[in-house]
Amino acid sequence: MVEAKGILSAKNGMNIYRGCTHGCIYCDSRSKCYQMKHDFEDVQVKNNAPQLLESALRSKRKKCMIGTGAMSDPYIHIEEELQLTRTCLSLIADYGFGLAIQTKSSRILRDLDLLLAIHKQAKCVVQMTLTTYDEDLCRVLEPDVSTTRERFEVLKILRDHGIPTIVWLSPILPLINDTDENLRGLMDYCIEAKVKGIICFGMGLTLRDGNREYFYGKLDEHFPKMKEKYIARYGDLYYVASPRSERLMAIFQDLCRRYKIMHSVKDCFEYFQAFEDRGPRQMSLPLA
DSSP: OBOOSOOOOTTSEEOSEESOSSOOTTOGGGSGGGOOOSOTTSOEEBTTHHHHHHHHHHHOSSOOEEEEOSSSOTTOTTHHHHOHHHHHHHHHHHTTOEEEEEESOGGGGGGHHHHHHHHHHSOEEEEEEEOOSSHHHHHHHSTTSOOHHHHHHHHHHHHHTTOOEEEEEOOOOTTTTOSHHHHHHHHHHHHHTTOSEEEOOOSEEEOOTTHHHHHHHHHHHHSTTHHHHHHHHHTTOSEEEOTTHHHHHHHHHHHHHHTTOBOOHHHHHHHHHOOOOOSOOOOOOOOO
16 A cells, blocks of 8 residues: 555546556556556555545535546455545545546446436446457456456446446457457447447557567467467557458447447547536526
8 A cells, every 4th residue: 555645637537546456468557658666466555545535626626527447447356345436436426526437347336326426416427348248258358357248237227327338349359359249249238238428449459568468478378379460460569450440340330320329539538528517506596
């Protein structure tokens, strides 16, 4: 545990934890550019995050959306014990701010009461990553987190409670899950859960120093000779696109248009970053 000096970024994002225990084999947060000085699974905990957050919220002149989960999932395993995320959500609710939270874990349902309280007075948007429709493959690619089916169940519960959701459809791993069946299965989940939007930067994944080495190690472990195919096709490219990218993007865009799902990355970001004040307002008296 560490005593952090600050909690909110310039764009009002926060990471209570630094590192993750979900074990996703493709995670960009492992990249050396983020300068973590500890093992990725040896999670650094910002023990004073609630105190820092309360101080920051008190000092803000205007209400806004508070974001979390972009770098490290707020519902990693240790959250069950520490409950720092829950404490921070309680503060966001108490001070009337909005929330844009991103996770892969069904643990978020523990805090459904706070999500509803936030959404009643401001806006709460839950973002859920989906990448792999096949449950067995999911357990290989994302071994220590809720399966895709479990996340789908979360999306439906949030739907039924009127909380808007946005799905991050990423990454799509070339030669592994870049199939019509995988994409259509994920899209069926999104359609049934009536998600507000889907963020998709393309059919592929990013590989940087740090996460590339880890990813290739896992390919050797689970997909023999696949690493050699990646190296031959992509070399040291930062973005590795599926050879089926054009077809998959056409399917994705067609389904989004057909079911009126927001799928412009710009529109999705603007939506979950826009604060909406739904709190009680004082009636102004008519002028004499």
